[in-house]
Amino acid sequence: MAAPAAAISAPGVLADLLPASTRARAVARDAVLVLGGAAAVGASAQVAITVPQISPVPFVLTTFTVLLLGAAYGPLRAGLTLALYLVAGMAGVPWFTEGASGFGFPSFGYIIGFLVAGVAVGWLAGRGGDRTVLKTAGLMVLGNVIMYAFGTPYLAYATGVGAAQAVEWGITPYLIGDAIKLVFAALLLPGAWWAVNKFRSQD
Structure with a gap:
């Protein structure tokens, strides 16, 4: 017999839908x-184009991957994933x-921003921030702003x-691309x- 809808716990983020009947299985x-997730972020970072005449910072898919991961994972999983990506990369994983x-x-500051943005987006997604198109668009804007806030000062420092x-x-060179990614995310997550x-x- 199916449980009443009110008795079914609502998932906070999409990853919560993956079954885990015991604590050990959840871990x-x-x-x-x-x-x-860390491997996926690393793989997306290899899809990159650098145009030196425009910027020393490559055009990448990583920002899109990080923001989707943050929303789908929630703050704890996203934080652990992006901390692993950051620390392992600093330790030598290419x-x-x-x-x-x-x-x-020069672009290392953006990677620090990935961690902060992923946690922030995950926290808000766990409170329903990815359930509608407008809310998801706001999440993506916030995530991008956080990445810029960390990446741009480090870029200035590294290049003088x-x-x-x-x-x-x-x-400036990334605003149009980030807007396109935002539209895709704003449709994908609520969908x-x-x-x-x-x-x-x-059920």
Whole structure:
């Protein structure tokens, strides 16, 4: 006999939908998610194009991956995933953009921003911030602003340029691409929740 709808606990984020009947299985599930998520972020970082005439910061898919992961994982899983990506890359794993590792390159500040943005987006998503198109768009804007807030000052520091040049290199060229990613995310995440709710209502 199906449980009443009110008795079915509502998932906070999409990852909560993955079954785990015991505490041990939940830990194993989350460990797989963290490792797989870090690998996915690393893989997306290899899809990169650098145009030196425009900026020393590559055009990448990583920002999109990080924000989707944050919303789908929630703050704890996203934080662990992106902390693993950050620390392992600093330690020498060549999964930063274009196979880089360490921290002595101009775009490293964005990677720190990934961690902060992923946690912030995950926290808000767990409170319903990814359930509608408008809310999800707001999440994506916030996440991008956080990444810029960390990446641009580090870019200025690493290259020795002023604030205006850092903005010209580190923000302006990416606004259109980030807007396109925002639209995709704003459709994808609420669409996933619509499918989930439709399925759950049929139980």
